[in-house]
Every structure is written in structure tokens, then in C-alpha cells.
Amino acid sequence: MKSTLILAAALAAVATQAPAQTAPAPRAAADQIATKKGPLTVQPITHGSVVLTWNGKTIYVDPYGGAAAYAGLAAPDVVLITDIHGDHLDQQTLSGLSVGKALMIVPQAVAEKLPAEYKAQVRILRNGQKLDTLGMSVAAIPMYNLPEAPDAMHTKGRGNGYVLGLGGKNVYLSGDTEDTPEMRALKGIDVAFVCMNLPYTMDVNQAAQGVLAFKPGIVYPYHYRGQGGLSDVESFKKTVTTANKKIDVRLRNWYPAAQ
Structure with missing residues (x-):
């Protein structure tokens, strides 16, 4: 009896000392969009980060917010990074992810800041350049204030x-930009991810007017946390859909941890 009590006490002590399991970060539900080569899955992560899955390939866009935010998702085949700022080029998050076999498509300024261990994986695209890889196309579009x-x-x-050209669908990822002539001149965009956060990018009305100019089939407002908090995405949706009911504005919670 005494030995049983000692064993029970020891097991209890071990259980108390064991580290608690970290719960995966909350995420908005994924969407699926039909393409000619199967569904495109859109998984919001946080802020300007999204994971796209299509035709057996997984694409991480601006991985940010800690590796836990990507728990349970497939390792990337492609990593797209838009800019050098820490909410796009997040070295700590990258180091915690399984990116060792991923093609990293980045601008020159990002390539210069990446650790040497990624050098063999990097493909630099400059504004106006295009790359065909893994059955998809990637074109670099100017983004600026x-x-x-x-x-x-x-x-x-x-x-x-x-x-991105994915199975007959064109997907636009704005990065940090205002409604530049290059954005307004886009044609044939089926899915768009558009930023709106002051003072870094656009306000709500500017983003709405830019979207109304290039008329995507579906638009996701993302990257909408600024110095004044979260932008009014409901107002963005109302402005866009009042002017053009054909544009499907999809509001998703890109900041679930803050709720």
C-alpha cells in the first residue's frame, strides 16, 4: 500500500511539472474557390498573412505572427514575401516554420536581409517581372505610397x-500600397487581398475606390490594423457593394487573437 501511494505521488509531481500543451492559435475558417485545376483554399492567418493551397501546393504569403499561427497546416512549397518590414519579413516566424524545401519569391531588398541559409531557395523578382513555377505564374506588381x-x-x-495565376484564376496580393495607377490598371483579377491601414497604406475610402477601379470578382480586406486600431471594413464593404454589386466583398477575422 505504501509503495502504491509513493508511486501515485511521484506521478502527480511529474504531471504538475510537465509543460502545458500550447493550444493552436485561433484562425478564421478557410474558404474554397473553384479553379480549372481544383479548389483554391484561402486560409486567413493574421494581418497580411494568408496561406493558399492549390493543386497539391501550399503557398505562404508574408508568414508572420509566430509559428504557432501555422500549426496543422502543410509546410510551404512557396513562400512569398512582399517587403522588408517586420510584419512581412518576420525572421522569427520563418525560423520556426518548415521552410527548408520552399521556393522563396522575394524582392531584392528582402533577399538582402534573409539569412544565408535560405540563399539557395531564393528567387528575386523585381517590379514588372514574372515567374512560371510549379504550374502557376507569379508576377511582381509595384506597391508604394x-x-x-x-x-x-x-x-x-x-x-x-x-x-498569381492559379488554374485560370488571377489572385492579387496588394502588400503595403496605396491605390497606385498600377493597381487601378489591373485586369481580370478574380480574387484580391487589399490592405487598408493608416498611416502605412490606404484609408477605407481610398481602398474602396481602388477596388472599384479594377473590379475584382472577390475581394478580401486584409492588413487592416493601423495606429488607430482596426479599420472599418464594414464601411469598406458598404462603399464597394453600393457602387458595384458584382464585387463579392468577403469579411474575415484576420485578428482573432485580439478578440
Whole structure:
């Protein structure tokens, strides 16, 4: 009896000392969008980070917010990074993810800041360049602040927005930008991810007017946390859909941990 009590006490002590299991970070539910080569799955992560899965490939866009935010998701085949700022190029998050076999598509400024261990995986795209890889296309689109200025937070040519061609669908990822002529001139965009956070990018109305100019089939407002808190995405949706009911504005919770 005595030995049984001693064993029970020992097991209880071990259980008390064991580290608690970290619960996976909350995430908004994923969407699926039909393409000619199967569904495109859209998994919001946080802020400007999203995971796209299509045709057996997984694409991480601006992985940020800690590796736990990606728990349970497949390792990436492609990592897209738009800019050098820490909410896009997050070295700590990258180091905690299984990115060792991923192709990293980045602008030159990002490539210069990546650790040497990633050098063999990096493909640099400059504004206006395009890459065909893994059955998809990736085009680099200018992203920058207006009016253009050398001391702007986002100068023209440093960062990339991207347009992905996936099974007949064109997916636009704005990165940090304002409603530049290049964005307004986009054609044939089926799915768009558009930022709106002051003072870094656009306000709600500016983002809405930019979207109304290039008319995507579906638009997700993302990257909408600014110095004043979260932007009014409901107002964005109302402005867009009042002017053009054909645009499907999809509001998703990109900041679940803050709720």
C-alpha cells in the first residue's frame, strides 16, 4: 500500500511539472474557390498573412505572427514575401516554420536581409517581372505610397505586390500600397487581398475606390490594423457593394487573437 501511494505521488509531481500543451492559435475558417485545376483554399492567418493551397501546393504569403499561427497546416512549397518590414519579413516566424524545401519569391531588398541559409531557395523578382513555377505564374506588381517620396514608408521598387495565376484564376496580393495607377490598371483579377491601414497604406475610402477601379470578382480586406486600431471594413464593404454589386466583398477575422 505504501509503495502504491509513493508511486501515485511521484506521478502527480511529474504531471504538475510537465509543460502545458500550447493550444493552436485561433484562425478564421478557410474558404474554397473553384479553379480549372481544383479548389483554391484561402486560409486567413493574421494581418497580411494568408496561406493558399492549390493543386497539391501550399503557398505562404508574408508568414508572420509566430509559428504557432501555422500549426496543422502543410509546410510551404512557396513562400512569398512582399517587403522588408517586420510584419512581412518576420525572421522569427520563418525560423520556426518548415521552410527548408520552399521556393522563396522575394524582392531584392528582402533577399538582402534573409539569412544565408535560405540563399539557395531564393528567387528575386523585381517590379514588372514574372515567374512560371510549379504550374502557376507569379508576377511582381509595384506597391508604394502616394505621393512618391524618397522618405516614404514604402518607396516604389522596393517591395512587391503579386498576381498569381492559379488554374485560370488571377489572385492579387496588394502588400503595403496605396491605390497606385498600377493597381487601378489591373485586369481580370478574380480574387484580391487589399490592405487598408493608416498611416502605412490606404484609408477605407481610398481602398474602396481602388477596388472599384479594377473590379475584382472577390475581394478580401486584409492588413487592416493601423495606429488607430482596426479599420472599418464594414464601411469598406458598404462603399464597394453600393457602387458595384458584382464585387463579392468577403469579411474575415484576420485578428482573432485580439478578440
